[in-house]
Amino acid sequence: MMSILQVKDLTKIYGEGPTSVVALNGVSFRVDKGEFLAIVGASGSGKSTLMHLIGGVDRATAGSVTIDGHDIFKLNESEMAIFRRRNIGIIYQFYNLIPTLTAEENIMLPRLIDNRKPDADKLRSILETIGLSDRAKHLPSELSGGQQQRVSIGRALINDPAIILADEPTGNLDSRSSREVIDLLKLSNKKYHQTLIVITHDENIAIQADRILIISDGNILRDEEASQ
């Protein structure tokens, strides 16, 4: 089976000289299409750095990240931006919705930026999936935290990206909303055969993944298939 994501010898060092900090120390792994991977680690372990590098919002010191056959560090900045909008969906702990746009518009954001016609059927389907059909015209401030996170999941799904990256997607939610969000992510994984990488330190999420990657001090400590 072909890998949708291939990370090779990925190294990230912050700062220079004696005060430099090695955040990632030559990490390598592969993710197959349709896989649900959980990356687990304590805070400061390098898992967020890894996520930023895969998402193309930060540049590595060494190594490569290949998504769907493209070495993303070989792209220039605007090529990277266009690649990101079409191939990567990012979900943050703090939703990161634009407060002045409605739920619907926030979901459509990657398409609007692409100057592509909004696909009404796709939008309807996503709104149904995330269960916000009746709230499409609401502003983020009129939605609960769980609902806002569902909007950001919708935004990540809109372009059928090659991979979805979720950074502590439930870190800011109560247990009920957390469960809903996880169920939704799993659903998209199954329903759209969506590749999903979730960064978390919540064991309840991690055990639901197909595979768990445990990171510590910038190195992969363990890489194991989930025991389901």
Place this chain on the structure above:
Amino acid sequence: MKLTAKLALSQIKTQKGHTIMTVLGIALSSAMLTATAGLVLSTQRAFEIVLGRDSYTPARTAALIAVGCVFATMIIAASVIVVSNAFRMSASERTRQFGILKSVGATKKQIAESVIYEGVFLSVIGIPLGVIAGLLVELFGISVANNSLGYMYESNAFAIDIRLPFAVSPLMFLLAVAVSFVTVILSAWRPARKAANIAAIDAVRAKGEVKIKNARTSKLTAKLFGFEGALAAKSVKRSRRGFRATVVSLTISIVLVMVAGAFSAAMNATIRLAFPVSGITAFAQFSSPIEYTYGDDSELENINYSTIDAHTAEKIIAKLREYNGVRVSGVGMNNITYTVTPPEEMMTDKTRQTGILAHGPTRAILMMVDGGAYAGLCEKAGVPVGSNILLNTLRFTSDRGKTSVFTPYNFAKQTLTLTGNGAPDTEITLDGVLSSDEIPAEMLSFGQAALMILVPRTDANVYHWYTNAKDSTGFAEYAKSVMAENIGSDKGLPGYYHVSDIATFKLQQETIAGTVMFFVYGFVGMLALIALTSVISTISTNLRARRREFAVLRSVGMTSDGIRKMLNLESVISSARSLLYGLPIGLLCAYGLYSGMRLAAEIPFRVPWLAVAGCVVGIFSITWVTMRFAASRTRKSNLIETIRREGV
């Protein structure tokens, strides 16, 4: 609508205060550009009306356009500096938004575009408003200019009746709108590029531009102003950017006000220089024709001149007083008949230093004043009427053009020998002395030179009659007829006469000066206003961006009073800082301006204290009021909500 445009529009709609201030700034700048274009056009039309179209018309028009361009450049420069602050603040507020956009794949170009769109939308509101306001300014400026031009014509100062017509043209509108728009886009350009260059990762974390440095504050600050003071000093030091925008705009205003203040002081000084004797509204002058005859060996043989005696002078005074019983005083002098060599021991050190009396005999100037004035001066000098009084003052201008007034002689009661030119020598005894500040200004209007002695009576080759009559024009007419009756070869007093209506002339000068000042202050005032719009919007945006900080401070138990105290101190610090930059720069500019004007007139440089005081009071009150107003609005927000909502 494009997404980038839509986001720009919603930023404009949500940040109303900021938007209003920026629109105001843009409108003011475009109003000034419109008014400048309009005034250039109407001046050009006025020239065409008065002078007609000729081969010089293109050259004159080009000169006018050049002047307009100089002003436009100043307006554009000030506007770009100031308005770009507004865009910078707005862009830094949107940092998070840009981060989100970047993380979902927006390009640099799209981010920059969104900032530029803000400029476009603000221009759409601001520029039309500005053009309308600019026309009103043009109309007002023209009416002020015409008012004084009309007066100049009516009071015979100008031979031609020149008035500015109110003129507009499509090209002028097009130019004003285009230049204004370019100004706005120029202002948005750098902030847009900066916003585009923020790394997506920093933007999402909303660190953006704000680089937090570890700021140390002195223990003294903490001791003097408490914890709040230390906190205020820290926030000013840490978020330099936010405060720098405020400080830059305030500094510009200070410099502008100082320069205008210095300019007006210099103009007034120039007018005072032209009219040194205050209170005098008109004067009449008799002066004798002077004929020098030279012998074969080209040595001076004889000087032929006429004189007016004390009796005739007093008679004319009495005649002049008949005009509504006004006060008339008289001063006469004889600076032809005698020369004198003052003895060495009589000279002061200063006189020796200048070396003015080192080259042999000097003129002995004998002066007389009307009877009443003479008695008064004798009393001032403490000598009986009939005495000769030394007028102990000298005005000296060095080769470098530096003028000084000093005391030339050590007075002692003594007798001097005066050498007569074509007249017998005579001896004169100095009985008393008057120093510079005791001598009436009228007596010094002949100049201050050589050796001046006030005598009871003499034959004067020059005589001045002064009045402080209110109706100076009427008096001047009357005085002319009196002069005509008394002066002339056929009337037994050969000589020339001249009557001057000082008050009217002075008024004319002041009218011109006043009109010039109106335009200078108008120009500077509007530029300063543009700067103020930026001060207000940057302060309030800065405070809004710090809502969370305030909420956190309150949640750990800082009182509203404490926050207010902190903000007060912050406004004091930023005011003080802008004064620190603005006052020296302003003074320097003022000195430069004075150096330029000194080429035309001998004026002393004075620090424009009034402008300085105005700046100090103005700056402190503006920042304080703005801070308080902005703070009172942020205080209304719910504490927990704020902390939560902004939580990152």
